[in-house]
Amino acid sequence: MPIRILPPQLANQIAAGEVVERPASVVKELVENSLDAGAGHIEIDIEKGGSKLIRVRDNGSGIAEQELVLALSRHATSKITDLDDLEAINSLGFRGEALASISSVSRLTLTSKTAEQSAAWQASAAGREMQVDVRPAAHPVGTSIEVLDLFFNTPARRKFMRTDKTEFGHIDELVKRLALSRYDVSWQLTHNGQSVRRLKAAVTDEQRQKRVAMLCGRAFAGQAAFIENRYGDVRIWGWIVQPQACSAQLQCQYSYVNGRMMRDKLLNHAIRQAYGDSLGPEQQPAFVLYLELDPRQVDVNVHPAKHEVRFHQARLIHDFVVSALADALAQLRPVAVAAAAVSSGYAEDHVREAAGGGYRAHGGYQAHQPAAARVNRELSYWQHSNNAGQTDTAAQKQIAATTADTRLAKPLIARNRYLLQQHGDDIVLTDLAASMAAYCAAQHISPVPLLLPQRLKLDREQTLVLTQQAGMFSAAGFDMVLTDDTLIVRAVPDWLRHTTLSHWLPLWLTQLAQSPHDNPLFCLLSMLLNANGLDAARLLESCPQLTADAHRVSVPLQLDASIAFLQEQIA
Incomplete structure (x- = not known):
């Protein structure tokens, strides 16, 4: 023919x-x-x-x-x-x-x-x-x-x-x-x-959580924990259900890559592997997860219906997802075990370890999975290689903006706790934990209602601390009701809405019981910031006045000495 x-x-x-x-x-x-x-x-x-x-x-x-x-x-x-x-x-x-x-x-x-x-x-x-x-x-x-x-x-x-x-x-x-x-x-x-279906635009975090509850069901919203983990320009965030709450019935299993909905085999395998042995063969994981990375590192032109993508660094992305989710799931262990770890000094050591890592995850203060350090190193090498041929990296642009403007420049955040700013030839170093504690003590903070109130079981010492510090909790923006040994948390200050309340609140109360003379808010902020349980950038967004009211440490250093100075201060 x-x-x-x-x-x-x-x-x-x-x-x-x-x-x-x-x-x-x-x-x-x-x-x-x-x-x-x-x-x-x-x-x-x-x-x-x-x-x-x-x-x-x-x-x-x-x-x-x-x-x-x-x-x-x-x-x-x-x-x-x-x-x-x-x-x-x-x-x-x-x-x-x-x-x-x-x-x-x-x-x-x-x-x-x-x-x-x-x-x-x-x-x-x-x-x-x-x-x-x-x-x-x-x-x-x-x-x-x-x-x-x-x-x-x-x-x-x-x-x-x-x-x-x-x-x-x-x-x-x-x-x-x-x-x-x-x-x-x-x-x-x-x-x-x-x-x-009739859905209004969801522009606030609370509205987004309500949309998730509306579309995935209240059972999912009640059992799912919000997680966020980032290394460089690779970020994963969303909601994931802890293993014991997963059922045999297929629940929400939604994954997205740069905003594009996916049914990608690599992602599904990584998510399942992150659960490991904690998920039975008859159980189905439940999640709504968003993976974000440089569009140049993902090829979407591999499937006619665009249901799948091809990552240029497939193994590395797979390992990052496994490590990030496994780390988050490990931190969803029972509170009693975590509290025991604090009393033995275990958690305090690993708070310091987490503070030195490259991950940012909401909730939990345990050691990272063994693979996390390797994934961090490979991601760092990969992203450094991608940027090697560029004349202006993001860091170079930020330094250039600092040197070009003698006014208060956009701050650099180090170790998720310290702000480095420049006034002319002076370097200003701000400890966010001390600054935020002083800021909250100086004014009454309005509470922000939670989508679903949190119920927590407290022991005798934790209950005693709660009753003794009731005035402080109220002034700091907490709305809580105590019934017998059950604490119902109905609202928290805005800067704590994206943290995993059920993990850090019992640890905080236990720490206050052991050190009753410490500043309560400083203890909480130190614990959260050091363990990456609270994102410093998000904290600054919720409290824009913080940089103006901060307790600062100023020294007359030239810019070329700023890095050495910062390392000395936070080592």
Whole structure:
């Protein structure tokens, strides 16, 4: 047979076989386009499980009239322009195949308006050669896409569709995953005219936690611990359920890489390995985790539906995830064991060890997993190698900004506890533990309610300390109720909201019982900052006045001697 170029519609239908698996696949592609367009509100209307109608409407930037025809063409995209863009993709879409593929197996209508246009325009694809008809329309700034009669011209594909209930269940699950990837977007989902989900934009930490509880269930929210771990520009954060709370039923298992939802085999293997023997063969891990790294270090162009990625340093990323999560899970051990460790002096030694490490994890003050030091060294080498060819690293830029401006420069944070700032030729060193303790003692701190009140069992000594220091706790921003030996914590100061309360509070009370004359807040801040249980940068964000009111140690040093001075002060 002679070699021929395929007709456009046939080529698009072949591409649709990879991209459009079912109605949920269409919703995914359309919503990702909305997110890439900067939408802050997305409405999704479904009829008959998506087989009759899929409509996605957003308030994004819109598509210009002269680009509507191009938007429905294959290999047309605004996301990338050259090979360099392909190697560092920040957008969700980039292939330029979705709209052309969808329009080849449905009746698609695209209506859009940009802020610069006086009127909206509507485009629809029809005919064997996929001609696009463009006409004026009424529409606010943004885009609406209607997909009617999915697979109407491909009967074989339509036969594989399940019931309307099943297909909509896949769409609802997809919207849950998307809503957990973008807390700053408000979402609305309807099916056959009935509202199914209505989510407001979540801009505060409390609102984000409420969204997690709403989408993953209160059981998940009640058992999951917030974790955060970072080394250089590689960061993992989110919520993970401790092993004893995991069940055989499949719960929330959502992972994201640079905001892109994933079902990546490497990540799933790393998460399961982090649980180790603490998880039985019949138990399923539960998590909502976000991995962030340099886009140049991850290739998203390896799967048509973009469900999987390829890490350039796959083994290293795998080990980082295992080490970070295993460390966090190990710190979720019973409080009684941790308290016993404090009384024996074990935890104090390892607080100092943690203070010297490169990890930042909320909660727990134990030694890191044995692999953590190795992972740190390899990450450091990897990131140093990546930056070797650059003339300005982040640190160089920060030093340059300090030397170029004689005013108070942006502070450098060392050991997660000390601030290094410059006033002209003077170096100012600030101990955040002492400064924050003095700051809290000087004014009344407003409590911030917890999403779910924490219940803790206290022993006799801890209860005694709590009653003796009741005034201090109230002034520092705590709202607590003590009933017999059970403490109910309803609110904490804003700077403690992201810490693991159930871990450090019993340790703190035990420490105060053993050293009743110590400053309580200084003891708490020293313990949290030294063990990376409280992020110094987040502490400064919640208390911006702290740098102005801090207890400072000033010495007349030149900038080139600042590093040696800092090492001497915090060694």
